[in-house]
Amino acid sequence: MQSSKAPASMEVETSEHKSQGALPAKPKFKPLKAHEMSDGRVQFRKVSVPPHRYSPLKKAWMEIYTPIYEQMKIDVRMNLKARKVELKTRSDTPDVSNLQKCADFVHAFMLGFDVIDAIALLRLDELYVESFEIKDVKTLRGEHLSRAIGRLSGKGGKTKFAIENATKTRIVIADTKIHILGSFQNIKVARDSLCSLILGSPAGKVYSKLRQVTARLAERF
16 A cells, blocks of 8 residues: 555655746846936036136036036036036936046036037047146246247147147147047147157157158058
């Protein structure tokens, strides 16, 4: 009697194993939103506004506000008391990196770049702003400093425009500070040309060197 019951219990065990061995369906999760990645915490950035950029900021406010609010989905406001542009993420912000991109865009405008040029920071990932001073290259004073600034700009800004067009960058010369907006490789070429001018090289020599470098860059790509 006992031997006849044994196979029945064995059959039950095997059927249970089969039901346990079946894997559940693979779960499908929706991608996390920016505010969910940061556990619902709102992230902030603040960009200081220099006194000489108040008027340009007021004139170009809607050109700055529209892409930040509508395209990048970031809240932006001007804090008059603190004299800073404040940015923060929203519940519908698609990517956390948008906040830093917007902060870089506003900062570039404060340095003196046009909105049309600075807005490229929102659209392209491989753009940077690099800043340096004339005294970082060579210590110049008085008329020597004035002449160096003159060499950088050229007559009617001719030299500056030539470097910008050759290297596909944008350059702002603000007193003794120089700001360059562009890709890493192009910034390096533009910076080398500007340093040569500061050290006293004539514009013609810098142009010829630029032609060689830009021709080499074009071949590479």
